[in-house]
Amino acid sequence: MEYISTRGSAPTLDFRAATLAGLASDGGLYVPAKWPQMSADEIRALAGLDYAETAVRIMAPFVEGVLTEDELRDLCRAAYGRFSHDAVTPLVQLNHRHWLLELFHGPTLAFKDVALQLLGQLFEKFLAGGDTNITIVGATSGDTGSAAIEAVAGREHIQIFMLHPEGRVSDVQRRQMTTVLAPNVHNIAIDGSFDDAQAMVKRLFGDEEARGQVNLSAVNSINWARLMAQVVYYFYAAVRLGGPDRPVAFSVPTGNFGDVFAGYVAAQMGLPIARLVVATNVNDILHRALTSGDYSAGTVTATATPSMDIQVSSNFERLLFDLAGRDGAAITGMMGEFDRNRAMSIPADMLAGARGLFSSASIDGDTMALALRWAQEKGGQIIDPHSAVGLAAARALEIDADIPVVTLATAHPAKFREAVERATGVRPPLPARLGNLFDREERYSRLPGDYDAVKAFVLAEAARG
Numbered sequence: 001m002e003y004i005s006t007r008g009s010a011p012t013l014d015f016r017a018a019t020l021a022g023l024a025s026d027g028g029l030y031v032p033a034k035w036p037q038m039s040a041d042e043i044r045a046l047a048g049l050d051y052a053e054t055a056v057r058i059m060a061p062f063v064e065g066v067l068t069e070d071e072l073r074d075l076c077r078a079a080y081g082r083f084s085h086d087a088v089t090p091l092v093q094l095n096h097r098h099w100l101l102e103l104f105h106g107p108t109l110a111f112k113d114v115a116l117q118l119l120g121q122l123f124e125k126f127l128a129g130g131d132t133n134i135t136i137v138g139a140t141s142g143d144t145g146s147a148a149i150e151a152v153a154g155r156e157h158i159q160i161f162m163l164h165p166e167g168r169v170s171d172v173q174r175r176q177m178t179t180v181l182a183p184n185v186h187n188i189a190i191d192g193s194f195d196d197a198q199a200m201v202k203r204l205f206g207d208e209e210a211r212g213q214v215n216l217s218a219v220n221s222i223n224w225a226r227l228m229a230q231v232v233y234y235f236y237a238a239v240r241l242g243g244p245d246r247p248v249a250f251s252v253p254t255g256n257f258g259d260v261f262a263g264y265v266a267a268q269m270g271l272p273i274a275r276l277v278v279a280t281n282v283n284d285i286l287h288r289a290l291t292s293g294d295y296s297a298g299t300v301t302a303t304a305t306p307s308m309d310i311q312v313s314s315n316f317e318r319l320l321f322d323l324a325g326r327d328g329a330a331i332t333g334m335m336g337e338f339d340r341n342r343a344m345s346i347p348a349d350m351l352a353g354a355r356g357l358f359s360s361a362s363i364d365g366d367t368m369a370l371a372l373r374w375a376q377e378k379g380g381q382i383i384d385p386h387s388a389v390g391l392a393a394a395r396a397l398e399i400d401a402d403i404p405v406v407t408l409a410t411a412h413p414a415k416f417r418e419a420v421e422r423a424t425g426v427r428p429p430l431p432a433r434l435g436n437l438f439d440r441e442e443r444y445s446r447l448p449g450d451y452d453a454v455k456a457f458v459l460a461e462a463a464r465g
């Protein structure tokens with residue numbers, strides 16, 4: 001499989017190069033040159049397979065030419081062997097038509113483990129035995145940081161630097177990062193906000209001097225391999241509910257449009273998906289874009305669902321690329337306009353294309369809390385606030401009564417236990433597998449919110465590693 005950029009002018013890459021690069025050199029995002037197709041019979045044949053084997057069937061066409069099926073199988077077994085539930089992503093029934101797909105049984109309790117555990121394996125495989133070293137630099141508002149650190153801790157040829165805004169991530173989230181003491185892990189607490197940290201990371205990626213000294217790599221959801229890994233659980237869930245002979249709807253708590261774009265990919269590959277619900281909190285750029293074509297960034301409002309407190313959804317560009325007939329020049333024009341004005345309007349024909357599959361809803365804090373209580377009272381489940389946004393949207397939209405609706409449960413309730421306790425009166429206990437998280441030694445560096453200080457630190461530590 002070849003990978004092309006959504007902006008049309010970066011070189012075409014194979015799967016290995018696209019995975020290691022992250023962002024394309026023309027500022028675009030890599031996508032497969034075409035969507036592989038699965039026939040109804042091939043989808044039916046997934047029904048009896050375990051998660052790792054399902055993953056091999058779904059991902060094989062995307063890695064063709066770079067990994068053999070046996071190599072891919074070994075990586076999937078290693079990645080998904082670390083999940084605490086044998087089904088990896090189990091389905092839980094709430095009532096006669098609503099289901100939860102629990103994506104939080106990985107090491108750091110959020111769905112990001114599903115993709116990052118595999119990405120860690122891919123990085124190791126691609127770098128093994130060679131003399132290429134990569135330096136991963138990222139900023140996190142909580143979940144991505146710990147999932148990325150867990151995925152690469154202790155691996156050869158990789159250094160990881162993770163910036164978090166000091167005092168603005170929860171104790172659980174911070175400790176999940178800072179108690180990983182592997183020498184290749186560097187946690188940095190920045191005096192500033194998440195946006196400050198993110199801006200410094202972006203500046204580093206554009207810094208010629210820095211790029212000349214280290215081989216920078218990104219693990220945020222612009223990395224194609226992460227989306228590819230997420231396509232798997234749409235198939236896994238749908239076949240358990242009667243797919244491909246019965247269409248299924250999915251409701252996806254959305255921030256950067258990564259997880260829900262993976263659902264779009266599943267549909268392009270042939271999985272009958274009746275609806276994809278884009279569920280946002282009050283930071284609703286995607287809901288506005290999909291309902292009125294108004295793609296304009298406002299200011300971020302802090303909510304009880306911090307992992308969705310996002311104004312600009314990077315992966316939306318991948319959908320726009322398809323809606324524009326894969327015209328890279330058109331996307332370069334549209335995204336250029338967005339970068340200049342922080343706003344653009346989506347043409348009516350493209351919008352109509354999106355509405356064929358996507359619905360959307362913006363869910364405020366009260367409605368989220370109502371959904372949390374509904375899951376508790378009607379379905380016997382304590383869920384997390386992000387999942388509750390998805391469930392609220394799933395229940396608010398009119399979907400044919402005979403179609404099963406699966407809400408993606410993106411985090412374990414214990415990860416956001418204050419908000420869960422406020423809504424339900426129940427304080428979810430930390431799962432035993434986190435063990436003595438609160439007794440373990442923490443290690444991190446504090447740096448001022450100053451680009452030069454952060455750059456000097458990263459370059460010096462990377463050179464030592």
Ligand SMILES: *Cc1c(COP(=O)(O)O)cnc(C)c1O
Pocket residue numbers: 110111112143144221253254255256257258259260307308386410411
């Ligand atoms: C990252 C995250 C999301 C949003 O996922 P996107 O792929 O960015 O849309 C939703 N819920 C939780 C718990 C997350 O960590």
